[in-house]
Amino acid sequence: MDYQKLADILFPKLKHDCQYYFDKYPKRDLPENAEVLRIAPSPTGFIHLGNLYSALADERIAHQSGGVFFLRIEDTDLKRKVPGAVDAIISSFDYFQIYFDEGAHHQPHEGNYGPYYQRQRAEIYQTFAKRLVSEGKAYPCFCSGKQLTEKRKQQKSLNEATGYYGKWATCRNLSLEEVQVRLENKEKFVIRMRSTGNIENQSIFHDEIKGDITVRENNQDVVIIKTDGIPTYHFAHAVDDTLMQTTIVLRGEEWLGTLPVHLELFKMLGFKLPKYAHTTVLMKIDEKGTKRKLSKRKDPELSLDYYRQLGYHPYAVKLYLMTLLNWNFEQWHLKNPDTHLEEFKFSLDKMGQSGALFDLDKLHNISKTYLAKFSLEEMKDFLKMYVSSQKKDKYDLYFDNEDYLDRILTLGMGLDLRKRRKDYIYGSQILESIDLFYHHNRVDDFSCDNETAKNLLTQFVETYDYNDDNSVWFEKVKELSANNGYASEMKEYRENPENYKGSVADVSEVIRIAITGHRNSPDLWTIMQILGKEESVNRINKTIKEFN
Template sequence: MTNRTELADLLFPEVNVSPGQIEARYPPRALGPGACVTRFAPSPTGLMTIGGLYAAMISERMAHQSGGVFYVRIEDTDKKREVEGSAAELLESLKRFGIAVDEGPVGAGGTEAGSYGPYRQSDRAELYRVWIKRLIAEDLAYPCFCTEDDLQAIRDRQQAAGQATGYYGEWAVHRGMTVEQVRDRLNDGSPFVIRLKSPGSGDNRVRYTDLIKGDIELPENDQDIVLLKADGIPTYHFAHAIDDHLMGTTHVFRGDEWLSSVPIHLQLFELLGFRRPEYGHLATLMKMDGASKRKFSKRKDRDASAQYYRSEGYPSEAVREYFMTLINSDYEEWRLANPTEPLTAFRIRPDKMNVSGALFDMNKLIDVSKDVVARFGAEQVYRQTTEWAEAYDPELFRWLRGNERYAVDIFAIGRTPDKPRKDIAKWSDVKQTIAFFNDDWFDPAADGVPLPSAVSIGTAKRLVRSFLDTYEFADERDVWFDKVKRVAEAHGFAKETKQFKKNPESYAGHVGDVAAVIRAALTGRLQTPDLFDMMRVMGENRVRSRLEAFAG
């Protein structure tokens, strides 16, 4: 038995399985050539951010477009910062925004799907200790008994000497401890961490090709980083290497704040003898703040949280569609050429992703969302609005549930492929958009009825009275519009818009103004969906009652 093996047994006597035995539990995945295995691995320290959702979608798309696997791993090793309920919220956000997960935690009580778990790092402690013990036996790791005061004293001496701070080389005071010295410290009850014995040098450079940023060169890691904390919990650096190896991860997409950690991770994978995954570092999502761009702030910006988009009622399909425009710049061109194709038909390319901050433009999201909702059927609009309202607008929910057929008919107005209505961007728009259909919400006298600029209130009332005298609910569209034209002509309005444009001084207005007056009398608005279709949905009694009330 070598001294290093003796030391490994002294520190971890309970570990009696080998790395090979553990690896046998995680056989290579049976996937086709080129299939990617990706993951979303959040820390449960708060709400899902919009940036986290964006990264998760990229990972999901890369896996599924290649016939691979996308899984979720909860990296809950930082117990001090963990927020109760955060893991459940993260998983719920993925579900709500339609990001399909193949493996990982799927419910309360620790329920999981997949054969490569556990999918929470706190449940994988046994696995990490197996490799820690092997690294110690191979003289690639060692126990460190430094206290915070000891580490601060080292930093002070380094600064005084004008040297780089950290725990490395000659400053790593516990690198050469003997088994006897370690045993004495253990007998004293001294707490310890396990550190990597880095073979690197700050004078060397490491090179790798990033999936997004291309060729990167960084200083080699020379720090004896902590692998296992004093409480027995692994650090992120170490745990992710073990987990990505066992779970067969092939591609990792993460924020570019992790770029500086690449030398550590490349070194760990090499020392552990693992094939490393390919890394792609995503540009930070930015937002406009006045005339300048800045990063989202989790503390200051409500729209930094995925929960904000849920509460506002942005359809998950719209958020994903907008994400696609940020992921690859050629997506919008593809969408114009393929308006009815699912977004999954577009293959994203990492080398086409933004290498600098991608601007998250709320106005563009709204425009994209209007286009997406315009492609929905009326039943889908009703269903999604009702689901949203149940959580966020009880009054709207009760009305929708109590008037399902009427509501579906309202949503069906103008929902045609050739010229679809685009008055809804998010479900929180719906109540205000359709309020005039609900007699309890309709109050045109509150702010006065808007009228075309050429029409006085007196003329408007006379126009509506004349229309009522000829109105028949059963009229087809052409007959109905002929009657509107006759009303226009009888009151000095041009029955054709082109007539008015030729000789505007000869008319009081045109037939469009007459239709606008009827629209305003019925809805209190000048902008609504198609007037004829709207009147059919409202029903004869409601139409007559409102027009009578307006005409006086």
Template sequence: MTNRSELADLLFPQVTIQPEQIAAQNPPRSLPPGAKVTRFAPSPTGFLTVGGLYATMISERMARQSGGVFYVRIEDTDKKREVQGSVEDMIESLQQFGVSIDEGPTLTGGETGSYGPYRQSSRVGIYQAWIKRLLELDLAYPCFCTEEELNEIRERQQAAKENTGYYGKWAVHRNMTLDEVREQLASGRPFVIRLKSPGSPDNRIKYTDLIKGDIEMPENDQDIVLLKSDGVPTYHFAHAIDDHLMGTTHVFRGDEWLSSVPIHLQLFQVLEFRRPEYGHLAPLMKMDGPSKRKFSKRKDRDATAHYYRSQGYPSLAVSEYFMTLINSDYEEWRLANPSEPYTRFAINTDKMNVSGALFDMNKLNDVSKDVISRMSAEEVYTLASEWAKAYDEELSRRLDADKTYALSIFGIGRTPEKPRKDLAKWSDINETIAYYYDDWFESTVHDIPLPAAVDETKAQQIVRDYARLLDLSDDRDVWFGKVKDLAEAHGFAKEMKLFKKNPEAYAGHVGDVAAVLRAVLTGRLQTPDLYDMMQVMGESRVRSRLGRFVE
């Protein structure tokens, strides 16, 4: 076909804007040398996964540490598969877990940034302008094949033991004349626009992946679809246009996209765009019995970012844990820099996991306990209250009822020497602190767990005698001195070393006596410091619970 401009006008008469005009509206970004422009470009077909959060954090960190830009682009061209509320969930999850967005959609339905629209469904005119240009340059063509005809081609290829697809001699509409195109249009046949691939199956491409290193792959020779019959672009074409116009320099994505690299590199070449650098991330893995496997959105309730929000993992804890998965030397850096924010650590793509990092829930809990242990009581109260308003009505009611009392509870054990580490997430709080509240204690605690060395009769004697000694104005040393004297009076060793030296001589040791008091006051044998706990509870509450047990 000789008159390509006539063909382009025939197919897209409504497109009058030129690519140069669009490019002028999206000038190169003014950024310092070396600054990276990265993005999170999800399809709104589901909720943000933990793997998506992990990959997005890498993109955001790479932009931040280079003085660049991180933006969000919604690839919503497949309206049939779109899940209502997924965009809002993604944006809210990113914000909840500390991923700061410079440009993109907002929760209010608007956008921020100068390189939008940031939803592909609002950019169709942009894609069609470039499609029209490719048609004019004889780099694309209309294809009128039906699904049945494509299946027939595939069957013939399989019978001939040739590669399947639409390429070369099998691309039956590649060289249609203008009159043939007019004839097809006149009959009302729908069409797609295909790339006229310059590739050959005999050629191979080489590129250096930011994470996986040097990779060699067959060149793309397929005439892939660029624009579907509804006028909406395919992912391959749209992402190339968008990454160019938005100035994307580095793309971090799952390695399921690795096989598409030949197509994407070819598109950037055909379009004469500077391509971004690609880094392909292996998927996060989890243990399933003795073996490792990928997370499954269908099977694993912990596969979505919302799960970690609903459980109340602090944003900082998730970020800290992800950093240990992103770079193998992060934990060493953290030990050397215990008080520095994690954002001071520079991510190195050379030290990213090539085979797939193992997501260990136990380790996340340990990291989270460390993070919460370093918070002040006020910080714990504020963050826990915010979480409880959304996810735990009972806890929210308790915290709001008496903030001073709650702060006193959270303040126990917040010492740098030996901080308490009984909280891994905000959903642990209700069960952890419930015994401080009389309504829970009176309705729940009926059987007091006693240490093995003490029967109920002896426990009642100990509690009765302790009630006579109780004076919460005592300092810690005086208080513990009374407990030791009480232990000795009931046949228990007042010092642990005495018991260890001659255990047969005693009914138990002072720790058993303290355990009786702890159990009577809380219904538990494991709690934070007994003295601090009693100070917070106050004398009236302590006496009431001691008396309840004796009675």
């Protein structure tokens, strides 16, 4: 077989050879031991928590080593590409403050190792595929989808491994003349690597996270160039990460099964192998108590849109993910609560080897603690960012009167208290908690009957004075309680509950529900001071009218 002639027939229009691209993408000028990493999502319209989990690890390793972190878009599969998906990927990473040194859409220019969209690199892949064909390491395959399906059926019936290998690789030994005839007949073809592996052979491979693992050789003649001239993931990975000089390929452990293919491809191409680090999958404990993988179909919290739409602070989410990424981060953060996570020394060998358990409650606790440190201005800035992004139609409602909002947030955050409140978790939850200052809706029902509630509220309004301070206001509530058969002191009620209808707490709850719509809220006197006399009285009178 004249392999060079075969290569020229298959790829007649290529302008450059492989050396041209090695010269075009010279060695990066980086400090010793600097690492180069990338995140390479597909534009399928779904950017998930696993992408952020990996990107955060990539970014930390690259930047703390003085290296480079870049974004590459793996858009080789047109069928799965969704319009606007690339913008969604970039805006999601921007929201979570994941910053790239180069790559797709990087400003002011993408970088010196682009293009960073794989479909724009088609000629590069074809050049390296042509070289493999010319060396007898790859060949054209004309098998149709129907023929491949039939092969799989036969393999299963014979209880043999499925795939395109050995005697099943029927296009492997086509003569040059046979290839020419098929090309003249305009038959579609792919390019397959000619594997020399033996599946019986095993070797030890060092993974940067999982340690030493046993790997079998690849024996499959996998497709490297598809019928449209675009590469498969396997081939694009080998070519791109070599030319872009990626030093560590950090990816999910679901890619471990393809490692034998990649090891053979790098060897076949004569490329230096990068280090591999396979991250564990994100797990959760479901409502049945079963530990399982987070699911796109079952778990909305897997999508990054979930956190943006609800308004989780991006830094709080990153703090939580760091506790999953490095087992010693949580202890470090407890000792250094005010130190930025970028000061933490991230390490691959401290990443877990088994499923990382995602716990939404723990994220909420971290978020509460983080937001509790905010100043009033920081909280307003955070809410402005959230509302302008997700609740644009409500912006004027909340920010037309910032003095009013200041008083509301001061109460909700406990800025006047010795110990700050930790009630706020994320943007939409904060807006929900302050909604009572903008709308009067009864969410909770009264514990007592309507007639009792009506009488208590009527009497309360008769003695209510907006100018009363907190202590005088509460003395009036206690007097109202005593006049209606409720204990005015909690101690009295606890000692002799049978002597009373209830306690001053029950009377306060009636007033609280009438004013706020909720059984639980921050200090009620302060809420009424913020609402003002007219609004407070109107709300009580509205509730009384509802009873009528």
